[in-house]
Amino acid sequence: MSQTITIDPVTRLEGHGKITIHLNDQGEVENANFHVTQVRGFEKFSEGRPFYEMPSLMARICGICPVSHLIASAKACEAIMSVRIPHTAAQLRRMLNLAQMVQSHALSFFYLSSPDLLLGMESDPQTRHIFGVVGAKPELGRAGIALRRFGQHIIELLGNKRIHPGWVVPGGVTEPLASAKRDEILGMIPEAYANIELALRWYKQIAETFAPEIEVFANFASLYMGLINEDESIEFTDGALRLMGARGEIVADGITAAQFPEVIGEAVEPYSYTKFAYYKPLGYPDGSYRVGPLARLNIAKSMGTPMADGELSLFKQISDDGPVQSSFYYHYARLIDILHGIEKIEMILSDPLILDKHVRATAGVNRLEGAGQAEAPRGTLHHHYKVDENGLITWANLVIATGQNNNAMNKGVLQAAKHYVKDGKFTEGILNRVEAVVRTFDPCLSCSTHAFGQMPLAISLVSAEGEVVDRVVR
Amino acid sequence: MIVMDDTSCMVNVARFFIEFCMTESCGKCIPCRAGTAQMHTLLTRICAGHGTMDDLDLLVELCATVKETSLCGLGQTAPNPVLSTLKYFKHEYIDHIVHKRCPAGVCNMEAPVAAESPVEVLA
Amino acid sequence: MSTSVDVKTLLIDGQEVSARSGQTILEVAKENDIYIPTLCHLDGLSDVGACRLCVVEIKGNNKLFPACVTSVFEGMEVTTVTERLQKHRLTILEMLFAERNHICSVCVANGHCELQTLGQEQGLTHVRLPYRNPELPVDASHERFTLDHNRCIMCTRCVRVCAEIEGAHVWDVMGRGIDSMIISDLHEEWGKSSCTRCGKCVQVCPTGALFDKSKIGSDHPKYPDFLPNLNLMREAQ
Numbered sequence: 001m002s003q004t005i006t007i008d009p010v011t012r013l014e015g016h017g018k019i020t021i022h023l024n025d026q027g028e029v030e031n032a033n034f035h036v037t038q039v040r041g042f043e044k045f046s047e048g049r050p051f052y053e054m055p056s057l058m059a060r061i062c063g064i065c066p067v068s069h070l071i072a073s074a075k076a077c078e079a080i081m082s083v084r085i086p087h088t089a090a091q092l093r094r095m096l097n098l099a100q101m102v103q104s105h106a107l108s109f110f111y112l113s114s115p116d117l118l119l120g121m122e123s124d125p126q127t128r129h130i131f132g133v134v135g136a137k138p139e140l141g142r143a144g145i146a147l148r149r150f151g152q153h154i155i156e157l158l159g160n161k162r163i164h165p166g167w168v169v170p171g172g173v174t175e176p177l178a179s180a181k182r183d184e185i186l187g188m189i190p191e192a193y194a195n196i197e198l199a200l201r202w203y204k205q206i207a208e209t210f211a212p213e214i215e216v217f218a219n220f221a222s223l224y225m226g227l228i229n230e231d232e233s234i235e236f237t238d239g240a241l242r243l244m245g246a247r248g249e250i251v252a253d254g255i256t257a258a259q260f261p262e263v264i265g266e267a268v269e270p271y272s273y274t275k276f277a278y279y280k281p282l283g284y285p286d287g288s289y290r291v292g293p294l295a296r297l298n299i300a301k302s303m304g305t306p307m308a309d310g311e312l313s314l315f316k317q318i319s320d321d322g323p324v325q326s327s328f329y330y331h332y333a334r335l336i337d338i339l340h341g342i343e344k345i346e347m348i349l350s351d352p353l354i355l356d357k358h359v360r361a362t363a364g365v366n367r368l369e370g371a372g373q374a375e376a377p378r379g380t381l382h383h384h385y386k387v388d389e390n391g392l393i394t395w396a397n398l399v400i401a402t403g404q405n406n407n408a409m410n411k412g413v414l415q416a417a418k419h420y421v422k423d424g425k426f427t428e429g430i431l432n433r434v435e436a437v438v439r440t441f442d443p444c445l446s447c448s449t450h451a452f453g454q455m456p457l458a459i460s461l462v463s464a465e466g467e468v469v470d471r472v473v474r
Numbered sequence: 475m476i477v478m479d480d481t482s483c484m485v486n487v488a489r490f491f492i493e494f495c496m497t498e499s500c501g502k503c504i505p506c507r508a509g510t511a512q513m514h515t516l517l518t519r520i521c522a523g524h525g526t527m528d529d530l531d532l533l534v535e536l537c538a539t540v541k542e543t544s545l546c547g548l549g550q551t552a553p554n555p556v557l558s559t560l561k562y563f564k565h566e567y568i569d570h571i572v573h574k575r576c577p578a579g580v581c582n583m584e585a586p587v588a589a590e591s592p593v594e595v596l597a
Numbered sequence: 598m599s600t601s602v603d604v605k606t607l608l609i610d611g612q613e614v615s616a617r618s619g620q621t622i623l624e625v626a627k628e629n630d631i632y633i634p635t636l637c638h639l640d641g642l643s644d645v646g647a648c649r650l651c652v653v654e655i656k657g658n659n660k661l662f663p664a665c666v667t668s669v670f671e672g673m674e675v676t677t678v679t680e681r682l683q684k685h686r687l688t689i690l691e692m693l694f695a696e697r698n699h700i701c702s703v704c705v706a707n708g709h710c711e712l713q714t715l716g717q718e719q720g721l722t723h724v725r726l727p728y729r730n731p732e733l734p735v736d737a738s739h740e741r742f743t744l745d746h747n748r749c750i751m752c753t754r755c756v757r758v759c760a761e762i763e764g765a766h767v768w769d770v771m772g773r774g775i776d777s778m779i780i781s782d783l784h785e786e787w788g789k790s791s792c793t794r795c796g797k798c799v800q801v802c803p804t805g806a807l808f809d810k811s812k813i814g815s816d817h818p819k820y821p822d823f824l825p826n827l828n829l830m831r832e833a834q
């Protein structure tokens with residue numbers, strides 16, 4: 001009898017998703033899907049609104065990475081205004097985006113994934129959360145909490161508000177940086193270094209014990225995409241996109257936000273509300289690619305900061321032919337991103353122009369269409385707007401990181417399910433492994449609030465006739 | 475005075491009068507402009523069989539505010555048909571709300587529709 | 598010849614106060630630091646008595662009276678805070694929040710809005726009335742300002758300031774009842790109207806309905822206090 005296993009909701013994710021695993025008559029995994037079960041209709045919601053309201057409106061998409069939406073949106077607006085923002089504004093935004101990267105990665109790594117890594121995939125679900133981590137390895141738990149606070153506090157200092165700062169506007173930012181704030185941030189940096197170094201050391205100790213997971217956690221060839229600078233160093237806020245092939249060959253380079261729609265298409269699958277992005281010349285699904293920390297480190301030649309460069313060369317050694325393929329390494333890449341973020345923030349703060357008062361360019365509508373892109377913690381984010389003569393939005397499209405990783409997540413879930421679920425039998429620990437695959441991507445399911453702690457999880461075994469055969473609730 | 479028999483639905487009569495006041499409101503003062511529109515929405519709901527007892531309480535509160543704070547005679551008298559039908563024919567309101575039934579057979583009771591929209595907006 | 602001033606004595610919330618004949622309850626209350634909530638009233642503009650938030654009770658009369666347009670009389674006993682009044686004020690505020698689309702978190706006026714402040718101050722914690730969610734346009738045709746009908750509460754302060762103070766009379770009200778709307782000139786785009794771009798209407802608008810385009814994302818406090826001073830200076834000329 002063929003069966004379907006449903007994991008709903010997938011726990012420790014930003015948002016609401018579910019996994020179904022379909023078993024054939026022999027009890028073998030035939031197919032597995034990761035479904036995003038929410039629609040939020042933001043694109044529709046923005047129609048008729050003035051374009052200059054878009055950054056603050058779009059920042060409401062997500063309470064976890066509002067900053068990246070703010071920046072991608074402001075850049076799309078600047079394309080409509082046809083302005084180039086002042087140097088200091090660009091630097092301040094870059095710093096804001098990095099601070100958000102640090103806090104978001106800290107959340108993903110320490111709060112959502114370290115319970116699996118430290119306590120074990122099969123450990124008691126009752127204690128498999130950040131408090132369990134704090135109990136078992138206090139210094140690690142504390143480092144995670146402190147890194148998250150480091151990022152959040154910088155965002156707070158810059159934007160005067162922890163979530164949804166309205167400081168980023170089309171044309172730049174609304175207020176220059178005060179020297180007292182600069183000094184406060186500089187003062188926080190040494191502790192942040194100590195915390196990330198501790199986490200990196202610990203990760204390297206445990207990574208080997210996860211060799212079996214590394215084998216089957218979305219470990220396959222694919223394309224990779226992310227922003228880089230002209231000197232091929234990693235970039236999060238400006239720069240252009242590069243697409244790299246499975247053997248490390250450059251498939252496309254220098255893709256600007258305006259060119260993005262020509263190059264990237266979006267497919268729809270009936271089981272998910274999130275679209276599936278693909279590289280047009282290769283078609284769907286062959287042109288599917290991965291974005292986010294792993295992809296960024298694969299495409300970049302350097303990090304542009306000394307300590308992170310050291311880690312990057314270690315990362316590159318993982319694979320001797322081309323990019324690192326196992327999504328398990330998203331975790332490592334995330335830690336390197338954090339290290340780079342701290343170093344880069346320190347560099348930006350020593351820019352002699354960082355306290356300059358010229359931080360905003362103004363202009364009206366000078367073009368009826370504009371696009372902007374930035375790297376969110378989870379990967380490339382693309383905003384594309386059309387406006388009328390008065391600047392009211394007539395059409396908007398957003399391509400989010402989760403949509404670009406969608407195909408890889410589905411393939412990864414299938415790969416892990418095939419490996420772990422045998423003869424139609426499953427345990428909670430096995431299902432947690434399947435969920436953990438999704439967690440490596442840290443997908444943000446367009447959710448604006450984050451339920452902390454344990455969400456109820458129901459697993460149903462459904463026969464081909466749609467009958468519920470078995471049910472486990474934890 | 476208006477004379478009616480048992481083929482008139484009192485809730486529907488109230489709704490009809492409120493609709494008149496709503497469209498005749500000049501819109502200058504808030505209680506009459508927004509209050510009559512809100513009362514109309516609630517009465518329409520009740521007539522369609524979607525009303526709740528909470529709606530009835532709200533309706534009574536709206537009547538008081540519109541009657542006592544409106545600027546001119548239109549708003550000050552607009553709630554009267556609702557108040558007098560509520561006073562003498564409250565059971566007809568209850569029939570609509572609790573039993574999903576229109577005693578006079580005037581109101582077309584549809585099956586209650588789900589209030590939830592598939593699109594979730596707002597932060 | 599000296600003009601004798603006719604002085605009235607009255608009680609507001611039990612406090613004995615004196616007033617000149619012809620003054621409104623609101624004026625006298627303000628002079629004596631007695632707070633009465635208002636929304637359509639603005640010092641320096643004519644009063645229309647439209648929002649009804651300023652209603653008060655007068656002893657000996659069961660009716661309620663809007664303080665901004667009710668003149669004082671000798672021996673009057675006014676009460677500004679009673680359970681009945683508070684209830685009506687709350688319901689009126691609730692009506693305003695449900696009437697159009699107020700999404701404070703993405704509104705320019707967030708934190709500087711008279712409607713929002715009144716809601717907080719009067720203890721409005723949630724709206725029980727069904728939201729009407731009307732589909733309303735935004736007029737962004739003006740070079741400097743934007744009119745967002747979604748946030749307009751039809752207080753007509755903009756109409757009055759433009760007609761009475763600026764003398765341009767750009768704004769007026771179109772339609773009736775729940776469908777009424779503010780329009781510029783004969784329903785032309787604001788950017789194509791006879792507006793002088795003085796910005797007065799933006800400063801007096803109590804909500805995020807009228808705002809300065811350059812203030813997006815920044816704090817957008819408004820400064821309607823310029824009006825009484827402007828009037829004084831004009832009288833002195």
Ligand code: SF4
Pocket residue numbers: 698699700701702704705706707708710711712713748804805806
């Ligand atoms: S106008 Fe005031 S009440 Fe309305 S959305 Fe804006 S801040 Fe909120």
Ligand code: SF4
Pocket residue numbers: 758759763765766767768791792793794795796797798799
């Ligand atoms: S800015 Fe224009 S519409 Fe507003 S008050 Fe001045 S003249 Fe009138």
Ligand code: SF4
Pocket residue numbers: 748749750751752753754755756779801802803804806807
């Ligand atoms: S635009 Fe502002 S000032 Fe004018 S009526 Fe609306 S809320 Fe009042």
Ligand code: FES
Pocket residue numbers: 634635636637638645646647648649650651652663664665666
């Ligand atoms: S302030 Fe008196 S009615 Fe509005």
